[in-house]
Amino acid sequence: MKGCLCIHGFTGEPWEVEPIAESLRKQKDWLVYAPTLPGHGPDGDLRTVTYQHWLYMVEVAAEELIKRCEEVYVIGFSMGGLLACYIAAKYEIKKLVLLSAAAYYLNPPMLFESVKATLHTQLTGVSEPDQLVDLYRHKMTNTPMSAVVQFMTAVKKIRPYIRHVQTPVLIIQGERDALVPRRSSEYLFRTIGAEEKYIHYLKDGRHMICHGFEKDQLMRHIHEFLIEKKDRRDEQNEISST
Template sequence: MQITGRPVTPLFFPGNRTGIVLIHGFTGSPGEVEPLGRALAAQGWTVQVPLLPGHGTDVEELARTCWRDWVAAAEKAVVELRQKCDRVYLAGLSMGGLISLYLAHYQPVVGVISLAAPIYLKNKKAYLAPYLRWVRRYAPKERQEDGHYLLTHFNYDHIPLAALVSLLEFIRTARKQLPLVQVPVLLIQGDADETVDPASAEYIFHQLGSREKKLLSLPGGRHLLPLGPQRQQVAEAAIAFINSLEEQSNEGVSRRI
């Protein structure tokens, strides 16, 4: 019950002392954010893309994990990168974007880039998972990605309902934490997202405690933004966001000197 492409491993792109932890989504793998990671690394920044527990192997292993495992792995990556870098950013796709926002309250990061983070799911059957899990373990995954994605990137073709229940729990937990986020945030959301209701981005934007926040809506953008037609626009927006915060930091240092 899986679709396999190339071998699944964490990704690491060494660079300078500005670092970004980039987190993939639920049932996905580092490959789905790799183009964005490479674009950020091309700026000279250090980029770390962890492989979350239960991902990149088989659905049975994913069924044995929960949201606390996924968050702990992402947080471990932040702690590790802070040993190499002076300034660390969080970025992520879908559940990875929500993990980034969640961890921004607990880790001393400079800013967050969140792509297609879920508050509301498009497939309303997902909300039946707490009940269906007692009569079936897995549900087939509706395939909306194109064939190129399926051939070149690892993803599961089934969803463990126990893990889906945990994802729903995490969404409820993370949304309560949004007012506690104080760092600058860039939200990017496609208006044709087939997985996450685009209203999620509006909700997050208005709930964030951050004074500096921006919502970029991409016409025609689907869920896997780093792999879609708007991937260059996504990368440019992320680079501009980080550059602006790095410039602010450099100006602050100059004034103190």
């Protein structure tokens, strides 16, 4: 059996990675787990938790999957991508997928573009698709500062682990992400120690990358990386040898 741990982002919930989780659950002999991080969800309180709680939970989840499954994969979105790197650095993980992973955060130009889109909507009554404006507004106005400090501490504490990741990794980033800048994915690709690593950019992808217009393209990249039996390096070797 293959196990897969799907980790959502800061202030988020499992629905952020649900399209991927549901797709993988349809595969034969796959056990997919997408937990709600401590302090998150409708009944959570981010004021009561620290980054250690998040690390502890994903470690326990990874250990449980390792006990039950022959191979374990980890997929992390946004802050969940950093937590996934931490797991991959400490445990024997088969493959790692990082989506809009927040090694760096806040992309001012794209955030400004989202604000402009909001004003356009308010002035003209015509909404532009995939802005997720209400979600951004809610997060900015309702997230406790103490939780933001914990998030920034988590990023700082996990960064040293990134260079120790030897697991084959796929990094996917939306070029129109308003919260995580492109340099975050570039840093991860450059710093991760794995020999086998791939990076893809979705031209119109925004932060909620699993729910955007390019979701099918995203899913195709993930399925090719996780499920295809043939190793991509073999394909590259065949092409170079012909």
